[in-house]
Amino acid sequence: MTDIQTKYCKSLLETVSGGTFDTVLLVNSGSEANDLAIRLAQAYTQRRDVISLAPAVHGYVGSLLDIHYKVNNNKVRHGVTSN
Numbered sequence: 001m002t003d004i005q006t007k008y009c010k011s012l013l014e015t016v017s018g019g020t021f022d023t024v025l026l027v028n029s030g031s032e033a034n035d036l037a038i039r040l041a042q043a044y045t046q047r048r049d050v051i052s053l054a055p056a057v058h059g060y061v062g063s064l065l066d067i068h069y070k071v072n073n074n075k076v077r078h079g080v081t082s083n
Contacts, residue, residue: 001026031059038063 001009009024027033042048050067058064 029059031061031064034058035061035063038067 005026009026012024013021025036027036038050052058052067058067
């Protein structure tokens, strides 16, 4: 990280969290953001379940494509599937 990024993250935390949060995770794309969100949720819950809508495309990284293809290969029940 550069000094500019460090200052920005500190300012962002002060502005939006009111002391609630102490971490900023910077990503380069929506795909990375979605992949990171899923990984964090799975680590926190210790579960692998994911809900995704069949027509949705959330990015083109492996973990997101796996979810997309499972949803669109007739493994959908009422618009919901698990990974």
